[in-house]
Amino acid sequence: MPEVANIMSSTTNTLFGKYEIGRLLGCGAFAKVYYARDINTGHSVAIKVINKLKIAHNNHLINNVKREIDIMRRLRHPNIVKLFEVMATKTKIYVVMEFVKGGELFAKVAKGRLSESNSRKYFQQLISAIGYCHSKGVFHRDLKPENLLIDENGDLKVSDFGLSALTDQIRVDGLLHTLCGTPSYVSPEILTKRGYDGAKADIWSCGIILFVMNAGFLPFNDSNLMMMYKKIYKGEYRCPKWMSPELRRLLSRLLDTKPDTRITVDEIKSDPWFKKGYKESSNPDLDLETVMKREVNNNKSTALNAFDIISFSSGLNLTPLFDGASSSTSPVKNERLVVEESPENVISKVEEIVKDANARMHKRKDYGVDLVAKNGKDVIEIEVFRLTEKLVVVEVQCYGGGTEFYDELWNDKIKSELVEQRRDVPETES
Numbered sequence: 001m002p003e004v005a006n007i008m009s010s011t012t013n014t015l016f017g018k019y020e021i022g023r024l025l026g027c028g029a030f031a032k033v034y035y036a037r038d039i040n041t042g043h044s045v046a047i048k049v050i051n052k053l054k055i056a057h058n059n060h061l062i063n064n065v066k067r068e069i070d071i072m073r074r075l076r077h078p079n080i081v082k083l084f085e086v087m088a089t090k091t092k093i094y095v096v097m098e099f100v101k102g103g104e105l106f107a108k109v110a111k112g113r114l115s116e117s118n119s120r121k122y123f124q125q126l127i128s129a130i131g132y133c134h135s136k137g138v139f140h141r142d143l144k145p146e147n148l149l150i151d152e153n154g155d156l157k158v159s160d161f162g163l164s165a166l167t168d169q170i171r172v173d174g175l176l177h178t179l180c181g182t183p184s185y186v187s188p189e190i191l192t193k194r195g196y197d198g199a200k201a202d203i204w205s206c207g208i209i210l211f212v213m214n215a216g217f218l219p220f221n222d223s224n225l226m227m228m229y230k231k232i233y234k235g236e237y238r239c240p241k242w243m244s245p246e247l248r249r250l251l252s253r254l255l256d257t258k259p260d261t262r263i264t265v266d267e268i269k270s271d272p273w274f275k276k277g278y279k280e281s282s283n284p285d286l287d288l289e290t291v292m293k294r295e296v297n298n299n300k301s302t303a304l305n306a307f308d309i310i311s312f313s314s315g316l317n318l319t320p321l322f323d324g325a326s327s328s329t330s331p332v333k334n335e336r337l338v339v340e341e342s343p344e345n346v347i348s349k350v351e352e353i354v355k356d357a358n359a360r361m362h363k364r365k366d367y368g369v370d371l372v373a374k375n376g377k378d379v380i381e382i383e384v385f386r387l388t389e390k391l392v393v394v395e396v397q398c399y400g401g402g403t404e405f406y407d408e409l410w411n412d413k414i415k416s417e418l419v420e421q422r423r424d425v426p427e428t429e430s
Contacts, residue, residue: 023035030054031049079156106145141163171195191229337418368381
């Protein structure tokens with residue numbers, strides 16, 4: 001176990017003489033998480049080991065890390081994964097968290113839809129946790145069944161606050177502006193680029209989760225990305241026949257495409273379907289053990305709670321939200337951008353730029369072009385899809401032996417023309 005060997009006992013796998021390290025539970029780009037046991041109490045915990053050297057070169061990632069640890073320390077609720085302790089050495093950060101061994105809610109739903117009573121139980125716990133987050137000025141922004149864990153008692157725990165925002169990130173217009181989340185669960189207003197209310201966006205995602213739990217499938221889904229977006233914008237979905245009228249009415253208010261009239265947490269808690277058997281946690285701040293912090297190197301520690309924090313090179317970059325191209329030949333690079341332009345104007349701008357570039361252009365049907373490098377091997381495919389009356393999605397894929405052609409033509413020329421002002425995640429709302 002190289003990540004922890006430098007501070008572990010030579011005779012036993014103990015961390016700082018306090019935690020007995022066990023099996024590897026999972027890996028991410030910058031962290032590994034291990035099962036461990038608190039030697040003093042015997043309680044099971046999960047310890048995330050973060051390599052400082054792998055994040056030190058990326059200020060944006062460091063800012064995300066600092067923000068997340070700040071958020072985790074604010075949240076003390078029985079339905080939110082607990083943070084117990086943060087420790088550090090010169091090269092590693094150790095985040096000691098609650099071990100939730102029941103797995104993801106997603107795994108339960110994947111085996112079959114839940115009953116209405118079980119769906120209600122988990123939804124009540126989800127709303128209790130999210131309402132608490134909002135009261136603390138925290139907006140999750142990536143709620144989905146994969147980020148909801150079930151403990152050994154069958155209770156729900158919200159996890160992964162890597163994309164969360166705080167009230168101090170709200171701009172002068174009273175809104176958040178970073179485009180983030182997972183396509184099937186993201187609210188329609190997030191994609192419009194005009195700003196959104198973090199609490200309202202979370203409520204939409206909660207509505208999607210409630211639908212998925214009881215239906216066993218997504219309300220807005222389509223193999224064609226643009227068709228899925230159009231369904232989300234129009235609020236087009238169908239409830240299965242087994243849903244009760246009361247549940248259908250609640251879903252219609254949760255999945256209201258207009259954020260101004262979308263149901264609030266307080267209104268949800270007053271809903272007849274929701275109220276059945278519901279008991280609000282009394283003073284949830286007292287339900288979490290005091291969060292402790294040990295600083296081995298006398299510096300402030302930071303921690304990752306999510307394995308993969310989605311980071312955008314531009315505030316409009318949608319690439320991290322997708323699994324990649326469906327083509328049998330994998331692209332070297334691929335990207336999607338939301339642009340406030342018409343398809344005609346986007347193609348026109350590309351044509352003007354390519355005139356002065358060392359490349360050939362071949363037009364395809366509708367709004368698509370192929371840009372071919374002088375060597376004839378490297379190709380950039382650009383396709384433009386209309387999203388709304390004023391917004392389009394520009395899909396870009398590069399095929400060939402290298403990325404130099406892509407960087408010089410797409411990144412340095414075309415993209416900079418389409419996106420007037422580059423906005424990295426940490427700066428967009430600070």
